[in-house]
Amino acid sequence: EPPLGNWVPGEAHKESFGKEDKALTEGQKKGLCRAGLAVLGVALLWLGMTFGPGTPLLNDGPGTEGQAWYVTATPFFKSLVGGFMILFLAAGWCYGSAAGTIKSSDDLVRMMTDSMKDMGYYLVLSFAAAHFVAMFNWSNLGMISAVHGAGAIKSSGLPLPVVLGLIVLFSAVLNLFVGSASAKWALLAPVLVPMLMLLGVSPEGATAAYRVGDSATNIISPLMVYFPLVLIFARRWQGDFGIGSLTAMMIPYSIWMLITGVVLMILWIVLGIHLGPGAPIGIQLQ
Numbered sequence: 001e002p003p004l005g006n007w008v009p010g011e012a013h014k015e016s017f018g019k020e021d022k023a024l025t026e027g028q029k030k031g032l033c034r035a036g037l038a039v040l041g042v043a044l045l046w047l048g049m050t051f052g053p054g055t056p057l058l059n060d061g062p063g064t065e066g067q068a069w070y071v072t073a074t075p076f077f078k079s080l081v082g083g084f085m086i087l088f089l090a091a092g093w094c095y096g097s098a099a100g101t102i103k104s105s106d107d108l109v110r111m112m113t114d115s116m117k118d119m120g121y122y123l124v125l126s127f128a129a130a131h132f133v134a135m136f137n138w139s140n141l142g143m144i145s146a147v148h149g150a151g152a153i154k155s156s157g158l159p160l161p162v163v164l165g166l167i168v169l170f171s172a173v174l175n176l177f178v179g180s181a182s183a184k185w186a187l188l189a190p191v192l193v194p195m196l197m198l199l200g201v202s203p204e205g206a207t208a209a210y211r212v213g214d215s216a217t218n219i220i221s222p223l224m225v226y227f228p229l230v231l232i233f234a235r236r237w238q239g240d241f242g243i244g245s246l247t248a249m250m251i252p253y254s255i256w257m258l259i260t261g262v263v264l265m266i267l268w269i270v271l272g273i274h275l276g277p278g279a280p281i282g283i284q285l286q
Helices: 028-053 072-078 082-099 104-113 119-139 141-154 160-174 179-196 204-217 227-237 244-271
Strands: none
Touching: 028 227, 072 160, 082 104, 160 179, 160 204, 160 244, 179 204, 204 244, 227 244
């Protein structure tokens, strides 16, 4: 990547280097085979609980006739996090036990603990960042900025694509000062959603415009909860890599993501493409 310049191996931490490629041992081959069987078994069990008779992961009981598929599949969607956790846990356990890297539950706990070591820096930084965010919310500066910005957009009288484009830009700028996506949406939604519904934009369209702007500037916002974690990983390879270096390197990407998001938003409006099943951008109030 040209913005990163030439990498000097001596500056990186030794533990970050990958090991030399070697042929798989018999234990590793057996572990991969067992891990694949574990993934297949969990996947089949998951599918059976979704599509089998009397399945618990589909809401197809009395009174659900005629409902859209994404409504009846709500229990399945809620099971995704737990299902994937079980899938990867089973695959990792089967591989480790066959390859000899996991001999008991103590080894599993130790591995999970080691993988969380880098998170220690993040937790310390998050402690200070949480105080700053709490003080920012206590001052109501976020609320004042959101209300005044939404009021200006409402009174602009601009065409709909331009209004949504301005909402994208406003969300992108606000994201630099309010890190929490849910907090920003809690501030903006009571004003933006009713305002845009009167202009013929569905709540899904308002959410999409907000998310386009919010996601574009995440990587250059020091208030993003994962910003310290990204910085820690970058410092593995370049010890003097700081907040300014990360922000300066990611600004071009952020700008192009913002431009691309605005263009896609306008295309979705012009072409009338739905954002999802049963979620058009435009609505007509009775």
